Amino acid sequence: xxxxxxxxxxxxxxxxxxxxxxxxxxxxxxxxxxxxxxxxxxxxxxxxxxxxxxxxxxxxxxxxxxxxxxxxxxxxxxxxxxxxxxxxxxxxxxxxxxxxxxxxxxxxxxxxxxxxxxxxxxxxxxxxxxxxxxxxxxxxxxxxxxxxxxxxxxxxxxxxxxxxxxxxxxxxxxxxxxxxxxxxxxxxxxxxxxxxxxxxxxxxxxxxxxxxxxxxxxxxxxxxxxxxxxxxxxxxxxxxxxxxxxxxxxxxxxxxxxxxxxxxxxxxxxxxxxxxxxxxxxxxxxxxxxxxxxxxxxxxxxxxxxxxxxxxxxxxxxxxxxxxxxxxxxxxxxxxxxxx
Amino acid sequence: xxxxxxxxxxxxxxxxxxxxxxxxxxxxxxxxxxxxxxxxxxxxxxxxxxxxxxxxxxxxxxxxxxxxxxxxxxxxxxxxxxxxxxxxxxxxxxxxxxxxxxxxxxxxxxxxxxxxxxxxxxxxxxxxxxxxxxxxxxxxxxxxxxxxxxxxxxxxxxxxxxxxxxxxxxxxxxxxxxxxxxxxxxxxxxxxxxxxxxxxxxxxxxxxxxxxxxxxxxxxxxxxxxxxxxxxxxxxxxxxxxxxxxxxxxxxxxxxxxxxxxxxxxxxxxxxxxxxxxxxxxxxxxxxxxxxxxxxxxxxxxxxxxxxxxxxxxxxxxxxxxxxxxxxxxxxxxxxxxxx
DNA sequence: ACCTGGTTCTGAACCGAGTAAGCGCGCTCA
DNA sequence: TGAGCGCGCTTACTCGGTTCAGAACCAGGT
Numbered sequence: 001x002x003x004x005x006x007x008x009x010x011x012x013x014x015x016x017x018x019x020x021x022x023x024x025x026x027x028x029x030x031x032x033x034x035x036x037x038x039x040x041x042x043x044x045x046x047x048x049x050x051x052x053x054x055x056x057x058x059x060x061x062x063x064x065x066x067x068x069x070x071x072x073x074x075x076x077x078x079x080x081x082x083x084x085x086x087x088x089x090x091x092x093x094x095x096x097x098x099x100x101x102x103x104x105x106x107x108x109x110x111x112x113x114x115x116x117x118x119x120x121x122x123x124x125x126x127x128x129x130x131x132x133x134x135x136x137x138x139x140x141x142x143x144x145x146x147x148x149x150x151x152x153x154x155x156x157x158x159x160x161x162x163x164x165x166x167x168x169x170x171x172x173x174x175x176x177x178x179x180x181x182x183x184x185x186x187x188x189x190x191x192x193x194x195x196x197x198x199x200x201x202x203x204x205x206x207x208x209x210x211x212x213x214x215x216x217x218x219x220x221x222x223x224x225x226x227x228x229x230x231x232x233x234x235x236x237x238x239x240x241x242x243x244x245x246x247x248x249x250x251x252x253x254x255x256x257x258x259x260x261x262x263x264x265x266x267x268x269x270x271x272x273x274x275x276x277x278x279x280x281x282x283x284x285x286x287x288x289x290x291x292x293x294x295x296x297x298x299x300x301x302x303x304x305x306x307x308x309x310x311x312x313x314x315x316x317x318x319x320x321x322x323x324x325x326x327x328x329x330x331x332x333x334x335x336x337x338x339x340x
Numbered sequence: 341x342x343x344x345x346x347x348x349x350x351x352x353x354x355x356x357x358x359x360x361x362x363x364x365x366x367x368x369x370x371x372x373x374x375x376x377x378x379x380x381x382x383x384x385x386x387x388x389x390x391x392x393x394x395x396x397x398x399x400x401x402x403x404x405x406x407x408x409x410x411x412x413x414x415x416x417x418x419x420x421x422x423x424x425x426x427x428x429x430x431x432x433x434x435x436x437x438x439x440x441x442x443x444x445x446x447x448x449x450x451x452x453x454x455x456x457x458x459x460x461x462x463x464x465x466x467x468x469x470x471x472x473x474x475x476x477x478x479x480x481x482x483x484x485x486x487x488x489x490x491x492x493x494x495x496x497x498x499x500x501x502x503x504x505x506x507x508x509x510x511x512x513x514x515x516x517x518x519x520x521x522x523x524x525x526x527x528x529x530x531x532x533x534x535x536x537x538x539x540x541x542x543x544x545x546x547x548x549x550x551x552x553x554x555x556x557x558x559x560x561x562x563x564x565x566x567x568x569x570x571x572x573x574x575x576x577x578x579x580x581x582x583x584x585x586x587x588x589x590x591x592x593x594x595x596x597x598x599x600x601x602x603x604x605x606x607x608x609x610x611x612x613x614x615x616x617x618x619x620x621x622x623x624x625x626x627x628x629x630x631x632x633x634x635x636x637x638x639x640x641x642x643x644x645x646x647x648x649x650x651x652x653x654x655x656x657x658x659x660x661x662x663x664x665x666x667x668x669x670x671x672x673x674x675x676x677x678x679x680x
Numbered sequence: 681a682c683c684t685g686g687t688t689c690t691g692a693a694c695c696g697a698g699t700a701a702g703c704g705c706g707c708t709c710a
Numbered sequence: 711t712g713a714g715c716g717c718g719c720t721t722a723c724t725c726g727g728t729t730c731a732g733a734a735c736c737a738g739g740t
Contacts, residue, residue: 362718
């Protein structure tokens with residue numbers, strides 16, 4: 001027997017299609033005895049309801065969509081998205097939801113995918129990453145009425161619920177730590193400036209540096225790639241009063257920065273301290289191992305999936321903050337011993 | 341107007357639902373004039389056919405599935421899968437197919453997903469990674485009749501078409517290069533031994549070492565994680581006659597190996613040469629930059645997607661070989677200058 | 681005996697597409 | 711003139727579920 005349908009089960013169990021549907025979905029309308037008989041038959045025939053038919057008849061498609069718009073070269077290296085996806089799937093699998101993954105060239109294409117998915121009835125909801133301030137996707141999704149969760153700071157997510165941590169707090173922790181080690185000239189290699197979380201980090205960075213009286217709290221913009229991180233680092237280390245500590249907005253740029261320091265004869269950590277935001281296994285493998293702002297990215301995924309499923313079920317959902325990234329001090333940060 | 345259906349278009353264009361279906365699918369049965377009118381209306385209403393209804397009515401679901409069974413910690417770091425997915429999507433998007441991504445805990449769970457997807461009518465075909473010799477998924481998929489493409493060597497893919505490159509050839513290139521640099525004691529840190537491509541590389545490694553008269557061509561098994569690579573490297577470098585060159589089965593283990601060499605005071609490349617299989621941006625950022633076996637992983641994805649879509653269309657499909665990985669010599673390999 | 685209320689189940693409509701069968705029309709050709 | 715044919719389009723049914731209206735039945739109360 002191939003691909004049994006509820007009609008097959010109904011015949012086998014001696015009931016109508018309707019009864020089978022009620023029984024399988026755990027809704028009232030069938031007696032416990034009949035329900036059990038139906039479930040037994042379904043199990044015996046290894047029945048799985050056709051998801052297309054179910055979705056067509058008004059039930060959920062049991063699929064959520066995720067689009068990523070970064071270039072593959074960046075994506076492949078950053079563990080962020082894979083860890084995020086792992087977390088998402090943990091929760092989605094638990095509820096028998098599937099994940100539709102789509103790479104997009106830009107926001108417009110990404111938005112076009114949301115629109116198409118919605119009108120094709122492919123997904124019950126979507127997850128939104130890398131939001132910018134004033135991101136057109138937010139109002140568009142609000143208008144579509146497609147359940148959506150933003151993985152990013154709530155500032156830019158409009159009425160869409162979001163999942164993120166308090167980046168400002170983590171930034172304060174990092175800068176205060178560097179200041180406590182005696183650093184005065186602290187710089188930062190930031191991520192893509194248009195992303196909302198980048199702006200938050202930049203503001204927090206300048207604010208805390210001002211509060212601590214650190215001069216020249218400069219942020220150089222980069223784009224998460226190793227090359228851009230290396231370029232930014234060269235620029236910073238070539239300056240008159242070069243910084244004695246640099247905070248990078250992701251780990252791959254920090255790795256690049258470490259190499260540039262080597263290349264320019266700047267000793268890490270004796271002459272330069274380095275902190276990476278996000279902590280991939282690579283950070284621990286380098287020499288010296290990188291001090292990093294560690295956070296449980298998988299937990300974001302779990303939480304985001306949880307919220308999205310709740311939103312799909314029509315439950316009221318509000319933005320939540322996960323635990324902020326905390327500092328994992330390793331060999332790349334130290335008190336200055338060989339001032340330049 | 342929300343979510344227009346073909347009935348809406350039919351009314352608007354003054355024809356029947358059937359005519360609309362024919363027109364939209366580019367099949368005969370409507371005159372050019374009518375077709376154009378229908379397409380104009382569809383475009384104006386921004387119509388997209390409900391994929392559930394379409395799939396239910398016997399057409400394709402336009403979805404392919406991919407399951408990954410490696411632990412997220414490994415997945416996140418290795419750029420392989422992200423690059424593969426990017427390549428897949430390039431081709432899938434071109435044909436308006438979507439990608440269903442699923443993490444699985446093991447082969448059995450992975451197989452269960454294939455089964456469920458098939459019986460739920462969710463996917464038109466699947467992609468299979470990390471095949472082992474005698475992998476149960478191969479006969480299971482053959483029996484299911486679900487179109488499938490193996491991303492791996494054809495040896496273990498049974499009657500399923502596969503996409504891979506000639507790893508043996510690349511291994512020969514790497515070992516001959518090391519031999520030409522004067523290395524005699526060459527070792528290897530291999531990937532998971534059960535994977536079919538690992539076996540191929542191991543066989544090729546021992547064969548070429550034997551042919552070149554290199555003694556002790558030992559392969560230490562590891563599991564692609566940095567920790568396992570570091571452990572394996574420590575073991576190798578602690579041996580009586582330690583190797584003067586090590587080939588790693590992925591880049592992350594090579595990074596770990598480089599750090600262990602540092603840690604043990606073994607200079608790279610003067611005392612130890614290192615080659616990584618697969619070339620992530622990180623390889624170029626290290627000091628010294630890692631010599632790597634480079635291959636176009638995205639191209640695998642494009643090719644695999646292409647074959648899968650052909651198989652779904654019912655076209656005859658045969659396994660293909662992509663270009664083999666080729667050596668990108670960098671600073672981590674050199675002629676021995678400080679023999680131990 | 682009759683009404684009420686509740687549970688259990690059936691039957692049929694419906695979701696939105698695809699598609700086989702059929703029908704009218706105009707054209708060609710015997 | 712009428713048979714035959716092909717084009718263009720409509721009609722009606724199908725896919726496999728969900729869901730709603732109502733039938734059948736049973737029990738209890740009056």
